[in-house]
Amino acid sequence: MKRVLQSIAILLAFFALLFAAQRLVTPKYMSDVYEGAMTKEYYGAPKQNELLILGDCEAYDNWSPVTLYNEFGITSYIRGGPELRVWQAYYLLKDTLRYEKPRAVLLNIRMMHNGENEEGQEPYNRLNLDGMRPSWDKWQAVQASMTEGESTLSYLFPLLRYHERWRELSAEDFQYFFRTEKVSFNGYFLRADTKPATVFPVGPKLADYRFSDLAWDYLERIRLLCEAEDIVLILAKPPTIWPYWYVQWEEQIADYAARHDLAYYNLLEDLEAAGIDWETDSYDAGLHLNVFGAEKCARYLGARLQAEFSFTDYRRNPAIAAYWDALTREYAALKAKQLSELAESGTIQTYTHGGG
């Protein structure tokens, strides 16, 4: 009996030590590269969303769910990640369906151009997939995304990927050992700084304007999954001007949307209606929108969604309203804090709800 207890104690100590080591060396994304914390953050949020927004930075920077709720009563969550691939979006959608079933999915289609097995893709894979809870969907997302040299095991046990961080551990790793702060507002990453877009790009000529077969394959999978689940699929192109959105790309997406009778919102072609002002609405000269631009986009989107699909107004639901009201207060507080920091020092210091 004593030996059995000893063995159990040793095994427990061994796994506790491994777990603690893994927890310590895994990046917390609390003072830089905040996007790395977004995928995981979804699991802690209430699962009551009628709209799911999927996409890369065009998703998490350009639509404000808080505005969508406050002005239209639409509950939404953005599951986006930097350089997200369409296949990752597909598995994030499947993962989401394990927790809730939204009424509509808004797919940001610029990510159709994000390629497969590209050099330098690995860090983005990690930012987007590390935070997924262990599941068959995660396994498949990893299989679809891995580049040469990566191993599936390291996604299940991040210690195998991040162990070398032991020599660069910082106070952040200890401070957020047990619990991290929220970096987004239902997937939206708030930035209140402004850098006007003064140059409008002309895209360099490409050898081939076709999206990859893999991207098309997964777009089709997303469409079929939505169809099977009775979810409305909407394609969207936010108004950001960088990277250049080619006419040839637009034609392919418009054709696809028409062929399958999907709604397609291209805000680039409706800038006036959206009210985007490039002097005030971008934080990096047109690549991403700041909070003012994101709120405008949300207003445009909310109006169209209500007009075309008549979403439920959840502002009348007290249980749901309580969550959104609290989120709105935090949103307003962070926005005000960033504006005050900008006024004082010209730069933003606070990006997370807790002020990190």
Next chain:
Amino acid sequence: MPFASEIISFTSPLFLSFAVLVILLYYTVFRKLQWQFLLVASALYYACTGWQNCVYIVITIGSVYAAARFFGTDRGRKGKRIVFWLCLALQIGMLAYLKYISDRFPLGISFYTLQSLSYLIDSYREPTAERIETNPGKLALFVAFFPQLTQGPMARYSELKKTLYGGHAFSADAFTGGLARAAFGFFKKMVIADALMPLARAYCHGPAQIAVALLLYAAALYCDFTGGIDIALGLAQMLGIALPENFNRPYLAKSVAEFWRRWHMTMGAWFRDYVFMPLSVSAPFLKLSSWSRKTFKNKLGKRLPVYIATLLTWLLTGAWHGGNAWFLLWGLANGLIILLSQELEPLYRKFHTRFPRLRENKLYGAFQVVRCFVIMSLIRGINLAGVGFTPELTPALAWPQWILITLALLLVIFYRPPKRRLWRVCAAGAFIVAVLVFGVYGFGYDSAAFMYSRF
């Protein structure tokens, strides 16, 4: 990384999975067919390196088996001698061709050729039932047992057969001992050697850096090689099989000759028993001996054949390590220093007669150890040149890494395998955690091959 190159590396997840599966099945499903199962596992392991490589190992096993069986018959001595020399020439010729001429270099050929030759020579010398294996499968397992295939240790048939073919019931003592040893091997290889080796090869810009490089190289090479051997011995121990020890604290040696009795002991013993000794008593050397005694008449006359045999043995040792001139030079340097040391022996004796207490003096002992270490480092410099400098890399270690490596090296120096089972398990667990956290591996890491698996 291709499947084949991944499975052969002890530090790859694929190899670890393979080893765990073998151990599990060995004590469960195949507990009544243990050696047969090990043979299949070893064959599978080797086949993963490429089917073409299997051709050579099968030729080696087949020819050595047939020759040994022939020695056990009543045929005449002359016929046996012809078969022996033909088989010997085949093994050496194949090794030389593949090592120095062909583009193909089958994994482990240097090791399994020497191990097969020891079997061939022993069975030729003493063709008794004890020495000659009648079951070709058992001989194949002796040659191709997977933990020792890539970097040794080189076992003798008469020793290894005692545990290789026996039915082993699971022993918690043997298993935990093997586990702790293998984990310590991974620790030495992945925490120390893989961090230091690129530094040692890059630190060669000026005399001061070269001194540092030689020091780092000494530590890295020791941890790399002994790490690999610990993994092999640990795995074998977990299977209940006793492989011979290959190291005995070599950096505590007080002379170069002693160093080689402590470092890669099975290789040193092989060259002593199968090259130096037979060479020294061979007919040409006996003729040379009588000629030199007549010609020089003094002490040199007696020693000349021994010197030539020593130098030839070391040249062959160098050639076994690699085909280029650097390795030959390295072998020759070892031989020359050992001979020089022997020549200076009367001087030492005189010195110690004058200062009789010095031998017991610990400080003097430390001086001898340092002196030997410096000499060996200088000789190893030739070896390092053979491996190749890569100064363009100039990697740097951050200070936490230096602290870690210093602590790890101290641990390597002072670690003694725990006697109690409980502590062995704890040690294994601690080493595994240390490897997972501090080891050099993962994305972007080209699972650095063990230095000795290239020979």
